[in-house]
Amino acid sequence: MTGGPPEDVRDQDALRDPPARPLGPADGRSEDEAGERDYAPLPDLVQQVREWLDQNRLDLIETLTSDLHSADLADLLEQVGAEERRLLLQVLRPNLDPELFAHLDSSIREELVEIMEPREIAAAVAEMESDDAIDLIEDLDEERRAEILAALPAEARAQVEEGLTYPEYSAGRLMQRDLVAVPQFWTVGKVLDFLRASGDDLPEEFYDIFIVDPMHRIVGSVPISRVMRSKRAVKVQDIAIEDIHKIPATMDQEEVAFLFRQYGLVSAPVVDAAGRLIGVVMVDDVVDVIDEEAEDDLLKLGGVADTDIYRAVLDTTKARFSWLAINMVTAFLAASVIGLFEATIERIVALAVLLPVVAGMGGNAGTQTLTVAVRAIATRELSDANALRFVGKEALVGAINGSTFALLVGAAAGLWFRDPMIGVVIGCAMVVNLFVAGLAGTLIPLGLTKLRIDPAVASSVFLTTVTDVVGFFAFLGLAALILL
């Protein structure tokens, strides 16, 4: 992408047409001659469900929902109103697909859990993959959690309790227990026989077969495509990859995501402190982490903790409040700088009129730099190796743009107020403002990172404070010096 205004009109089609959700299995009922399935975009499905609820046609709703993939059903539940959702849940409750929980937004999932019996929830949990089960259970309050754990079959309970011993957001919580591990000395033929004989004991999907020593420590991994193309007599050890990425159970999930993304992994073994194989992380779980990781930074830079679109009004209000309160304090700080120059403004009111220009330019330029820096820190493109170079570059960019805008803004202000000296004052302030914005936009996130504080959360508050304070000081200070 070359330089130029941020323009990306290719989103048009994606924005205009919501994606179509497939309806129903290929059982002939919803297929036309070419064997195609029915598809419908989500807003249409929501509309249909609303109509059927009004007409009390719960039977039609049941048919529709049983045809939907659980991910699409989750989206449907999320986007109807609260009352409609209650009714829908009554329809769904008897034959609930446990997979639905994994796809639901956590606020909606809480609603569902609250209306169901512990026994029902436990039955669903027992059928889930271990990572989805842990995800659901860790969100529950103490009491409910105890109830549901008590209602679980012994093996499932043991798995969940063990999973909960791993730190939140670690590989141990992300992994599945279901995997395929074979001894070192087996041949391809023996592996195939084993797989055919194991039937339903195997994981539903797997992409690698892990090779373990007698102590169950992992010594290699074979992609199953490689197994398939080898002759029966070949030893698995001979076709195994030995330098694999072993993921310690305590590894942070963002580290795990980095590995998958960097090396194009589809699955990776998880080991305990002794190197024993205890689970596997699958790429679709990592995709969720990658999504959340980028989304997290986007939201934090905007001053929110969560996509609270599904939360109730009061919860959302409270969640938004603290960020606004912090910004209120810094806004008063910036105001106090202006307060130092009350006398100056009384003499030249034009200065008050131009304040938004000063604050705006500094804030925007600083935010540009800050955004690039925060993202680059998150993706490890900005590190100790190139930090100084980056700071220097952004300061220079700030100085150059500052000079350009000194001319533009200075000319505009000078013409507006028919006073060239006002133009000169605001022009000089521009150069200072944008130069400082470039420095602040780099040094603040880098400094916060060194102090082990998440830069996405805290940077923008500090940044706007700095650009406002410096901007107002430079502008009003120069005005007091030069014009009076």
Added chain:
Amino acid sequence: MTGGPPEDVRDQDALRDPPARPLGPADGRSEDEAGERDYAPLPDLVQQVREWLDQNRLDLIETLTSDLHSADLADLLEQVGAEERRLLLQVLRPNLDPELFAHLDSSIREELVEIMEPREIAAAVAEMESDDAIDLIEDLDEERRAEILAALPAEARAQVEEGLTYPEYSAGRLMQRDLVAVPQFWTVGKVLDFLRASGDDLPEEFYDIFIVDPMHRIVGSVPISRVMRSKRAVKVQDIAIEDIHKIPATMDQEEVAFLFRQYGLVSAPVVDAAGRLIGVVMVDDVVDVIDEEAEDDLLKLGGVADTDIYRAVLDTTKARFSWLAINMVTAFLAASVIGLFEATIERIVALAVLLPVVAGMGGNAGTQTLTVAVRAIATRELSDANALRFVGKEALVGAINGSTFALLVGAAAGLWFRDPMIGVVIGCAMVVNLFVAGLAGTLIPLGLTKLRIDPAVASSVFLTTVTDVVGFFAFLGLAALILL
């Protein structure tokens, strides 16, 4: 996540310790007794390379770089300075792994392409996966592109030219040609024999076997784990999944990413207009798209088009300029509102002092709403189905927080200037400001989406204009009415 200030200190470990990059294959040279490999974090590698460049130990550099995975080597090249990179490239050039190109940031890749001969580049391109080859070639200027295409072997050239006929950012550009397709009537045994006989003709990695009819139209797909656990006599058609997600070659890549993310896919077949199987999209390519998609929105909300961290100073300056210019215009617009009340400010200078508080609160609250809205539109959580409900909710949240801050800000301002009426005026302005910010933060992105303009690009400009204009008008207007 429950409500509360945005706090996420779990990033600490990830921030403190850059991830370790593996060095070298498991060939005994760099392993200790437990068969572990050497690992080193990137900043250390950069440091080492710098030292060796100073000492002119190019032989040591060559050993180190030949041990690195191409993704890590790409990171190394990205983070050294420009002069160091030139020297490194001289060392790497004779034995360049074509995979390196796929991992390099596009600005750095341009540098590499510029110093290499067309013949060299063509040799690398011929060994790449078709999607990586197209990615490289589409970025070249006309002249260079023609040179390299001319130097390609006929088959590779045909593949690339065909790939270029698909729209940018479509599935056709994302897909690989290498796949495994078998006729409908084959048995598992025949498939295994075929795979064993095909040897190197097979794709290096594959996770599904596609089943085609005599016209090469896709009729089903079998995950290879399922093939492996079935007996030789079983017909593949009997174990195939028929209702698969067929991706038209023209589908937008963000749609493709949606499908993979929604349904947890690992690979998906790409078909032409007649339903014939022409390629396959793999999950690791989609992971890149998902990453970029979220990153894109994050950057656009901050007013930048690109993570320009690797771009030269002047390119970056130009790229930043247009966004700042647009904001300059809107800042003057907001200033002109203040200009209407020059007389009022001359009489009560305190009003000028409080302007940043008014502008800041509105802008921040509006940005919170806007950020949630833009993200929710991108993930399809906000659609026609729940748009109205969302607007109503945010307006209500704005009104409630507006009332709370009316009290806080009003009290602070009243105390500061020892004039309760100033507190009343700014308090009323707060309610109006935050209520309007909630409306604007929802209606602007929704409106832009309806007009098929990317909301992430344009929303924040409109938003701050609205909140500033309305905020200043309400504050100064009320002041003129009440205090004078």
